[in-house]
Amino acid sequence: MLRIEHVSKSYDRNKKAVDDLSIHVKKGEIYGFIGPNGAGKTTTIKMITGILKMSSGNIFIDGINIASNPIEAKRRMTYVPDNPDIQKKLKGIEYVNFIADMYDISKADRQERTNEYAKLFGMQDALYNQIASYSHGMQQKIVLIGALVTDPQLIVLDEPMVGLDPKSSYNLKELMKKRVSEGKTVFFSTHVLEVAEKFCDRVAIISHGKLIAEGSLAQLRENLAEGDMSLEQIFLELTDEDNE
Amino acid sequence: MKIMNKAFKIFKVQLKPMLNFASLKTDKKQRRKIIGFVLLILCFVPSYFLYFSIVDILYNSLAALNQQSALLAIGAMGVSAVVLLFGFMYVFSALFGARDLDMLLAMPVKSWQITLAKLLNTIVYEYVIVLALMLPIVIMYAVLSSAGILYWVYSVIMLVFMPVIPISVATILDVIVIRIFSMRFNAEKIQTVFMIILLIAAFAFSFLINKMSSVMYSDNQAEAIISTMIGDNQYLINILTKAYPPAMFFASALSATSSAQGDLYLLAFVAVSIILFGLAVFICDKLYIGAVTAGISSSKSKKKKLSSEEKSASFKTASKVKSIFSVDMKVIFRTPVFAINLLLVIPVLPAVILISIISQDISINTLFGLLSMGGPAVGLYLIVICFFIATIVTMSSSSFSREGRAFWITQIVPVKAMDQLIGRCLGTMLASGFLSVLVISVIGIFLKWSAFYIIALILTSLVACAPIAIVGLLVDARKPKTDWDDAASAVKRNTNTVISMLLAMANAIVLGVIVLLLRNINVWITISILLVLNLIFAILMANVYIKKSPSMLQNE
Numbered sequence A: 001m002l003r004i005e006h007v008s009k010s011y012d013r014n015k016k017a018v019d020d021l022s023i024h025v026k027k028g029e030i031y032g033f034i035g036p037n038g039a040g041k042t043t044t045i046k047m048i049t050g051i052l053k054m055s056s057g058n059i060f061i062d063g064i065n066i067a068s069n070p071i072e073a074k075r076r077m078t079y080v081p082d083n084p085d086i087q088k089k090l091k092g093i094e095y096v097n098f099i100a101d102m103y104d105i106s107k108a109d110r111q112e113r114t115n116e117y118a119k120l121f122g123m124q125d126a127l128y129n130q131i132a133s134y135s136h137g138m139q140q141k142i143v144l145i146g147a148l149v150t151d152p153q154l155i156v157l158d159e160p161m162v163g164l165d166p167k168s169s170y171n172l173k174e175l176m177k178k179r180v181s182e183g184k185t186v187f188f189s190t191h192v193l194e195v196a197e198k199f200c201d202r203v204a205i206i207s208h209g210k211l212i213a214e215g216s217l218a219q220l221r222e223n224l225a226e227g228d229m230s231l232e233q234i235f236l237e238l239t240d241e242d243n244e
Numbered sequence B: 001m002k003i004m005n006k007a008f009k010i011f012k013v014q015l016k017p018m019l020n021f022a023s024l025k026t027d028k029k030q031r032r033k034i035i036g037f038v039l040l041i042l043c044f045v046p047s048y049f050l051y052f053s054i055v056d057i058l059y060n061s062l063a064a065l066n067q068q069s070a071l072l073a074i075g076a077m078g079v080s081a082v083v084l085l086f087g088f089m090y091v092f093s094a095l096f097g098a099r100d101l102d103m104l105l106a107m108p109v110k111s112w113q114i115t116l117a118k119l120l121n122t123i124v125y126e127y128v129i130v131l132a133l134m135l136p137i138v139i140m141y142a143v144l145s146s147a148g149i150l151y152w153v154y155s156v157i158m159l160v161f162m163p164v165i166p167i168s169v170a171t172i173l174d175v176i177v178i179r180i181f182s183m184r185f186n187a188e189k190i191q192t193v194f195m196i197i198l199l200i201a202a203f204a205f206s207f208l209i210n211k212m213s214s215v216m217y218s219d220n221q222a223e224a225i226i227s228t229m230i231g232d233n234q235y236l237i238n239i240l241t242k243a244y245p246p247a248m249f250f251a252s253a254l255s256a257t258s259s260a261q262g263d264l265y266l267l268a269f270v271a272v273s274i275i276l277f278g279l280a281v282f283i284c285d286k287l288y289i290g291a292v293t294a295g296i297s298s299s300k301s302k303k304k305k306l307s308s309e310e311k312s313a314s315f316k317t318a319s320k321v322k323s324i325f326s327v328d329m330k331v332i333f334r335t336p337v338f339a340i341n342l343l344l345v346i347p348v349l350p351a352v353i354l355i356s357i358i359s360q361d362i363s364i365n366t367l368f369g370l371l372s373m374g375g376p377a378v379g380l381y382l383i384v385i386c387f388f389i390a391t392i393v394t395m396s397s398s399s400f401s402r403e404g405r406a407f408w409i410t411q412i413v414p415v416k417a418m419d420q421l422i423g424r425c426l427g428t429m430l431a432s433g434f435l436s437v438l439v440i441s442v443i444g445i446f447l448k449w450s451a452f453y454i455i456a457l458i459l460t461s462l463v464a465c466a467p468i469a470i471v472g473l474l475v476d477a478r479k480p481k482t483d484w485d486d487a488a489s490a491v492k493r494n495t496n497t498v499i500s501m502l503l504a505m506a507n508a509i510v511l512g513v514i515v516l517l518l519r520n521i522n523v524w525i526t527i528s529i530l531l532v533l534n535l536i537f538a539i540l541m542a543n544v545y546i547k548k549s550p551s552m553l554q555n556e
């Protein structure tokens, strides 16, 4: 579903934010993209979604090259950024309608989905207020609702749990599980190992732009037990108390 | 006296930021700012001398009619009007933009003391305006009429009281407006209100001037008036100050310092000032501070619950073009800074034309006379003028910048470049198209051109709006300025709008030159050439946008 091939990105000449990264996410899996702060997660995600130009490499969404056929590729995915920056002057419903228009979602579909997700996140009434009046968490939720309304094959989330209340966080996880059971794909980043645990089918761990390890978490722990030093270092960083 | 002391202390604390020069020594940046400020003032010195000489001329021409004291009345009225205008805003921000209010209310001071302190503060700020505008008048009058000591004493007293009446009026009106709308004003709204007041004032002023000049021209009884004037040295004052009596008190007090009447006018001026100020403090305290302490100042939520039908109706589908356009318009209309900068220019121009026509301004009649002599070829120059007018519509050149940090949405949605282009240029096209249609049809109908010719001209200028709008969009797509917190930076401090305005002007100049070169050829040929040129230009630019924008809109 998502194939990243030898992708590199350097913001300035001497330092690579992402360095020759290759990942293959299969259809119908929840894939965790784990790394400490500054590892290059956001950079990678912005290249997947077509926000950022890559320096080299290729990214395919459902076999479609994002660089050469961006519209077709974008039609198959949606993105929830780490900061919910959206037009504050719109009402929640207007924002959702706009996004739905961009993805050609029918009236019946958008109504059913919006109501379902608004209920899930406790946003039924807030939907009709201006986004400027929302709290940070509510803004995060309206972005989530906007993304979910498009009901894409692939959903890409950047640190989705940060800032969400525990209940919504739980609901989101359940929702993701439901989506993959329907054959859809979830790709999300986190800097906290716990978030990924018991929830991801597979994870990739990156540090300083490089892929350190890939596989199921159980598998990675096995490798760790066998004395993989670089992995141990990363695991320490990711489970550090200060990290939260 | 102890009670007044507290008010005075608040007053002093509030004044400090303005007078805090001591800290400037340490701050290099601040010092540079001050130097720049001083230089700016120096630039105004020559025009200030010009002001002096204008006052001189005015005095002498009024003296010839034995109406020299009218100079003082005119000055007092003018200054009061300016203070009133700025007063609306100063009082607004002093009372409603104040973050220190909660803190002040928590202190052991009476609320009227806070009000008093805040209003006194506003008055002090106004002294800058009063002195700058009134000193030349007061000084020149003294010198030219060889006034005595008493004149100076009187003028100092009255200059001190000069801003009091307009500030009191501004306060009372402001507070009433606030209570009626029961709104909480933020800086953005204050700016909007002030801009609208300014605009209305400007229109009213130009309307009055137009009216007055046409009355003057048509009146053949000038001689009779002049002879009355020479007989009665209060004639002009009385006419001028009917609308604003304190100006008459001011002028009469100063022009008759030696008589008992002069003292009376001085007393009247001071008394009216104090009474009005007291009233302003009272009203402000009761209506505003009273409301704040009672906790009902904040806007009541009048939101009604939506019924399920209404909720269901709020889900609407629209084409991508329409959806992009309507979201764009909603954001513009709901962001005052955007609306002022992008939309206000649109009605201003037609309004000016309309006012000139209604008030039968002589200059516009002469203009029409001249235009009708030029024959149909004038229509071509008119189109060129429309090209220039269209450059003031800068909507598309901040289209992406205006989205600010929400720009990522534009980057991720699967929308064809062509849809983006149409959705984002539609506003500009409509606005500049509206202007062209208005200007061409009004003038065309006045000059009795054929309907066919008018339609052809309108069509040509409509087509010419497209490439300019697309160029603006391209300029903004190349380097959108999205990293802002304050909406003004997306439209005001955005080089993209300046660049595309310059490009649009260059385009208008080129087209103007073409029209000039072809002036001896048949009008229809010129129109066809303009149409084809602009069509080609538009298609070219649209193709550049379609090809380049996907990559341009990505971050580097």
Ligand SMILES: Nc1ncnc2c1ncn2[C@@H]1O[C@H](COP(=O)(O)OP(=O)(O)O)[C@@H](O)[C@H]1O
Pocket: A011, A012, A017, A035, A036, A037, A038, A039, A040, A041, A042, A043, A044
């Ligand atoms: N716009 C940018 N310009 C320059 N450097 C950047 C930019 N964005 C991110 N970086 C750098 O790229 C690296 C990866 O950042 P990021 O992808 O945001 O990490 P993560 O999301 O994993 O915390 C960091 O070293 C960061 O400083």
Ligand SMILES: [Mg+2]
Pocket: A041, A042, A043, A082, A158
């Ligand atoms: Mg990040």
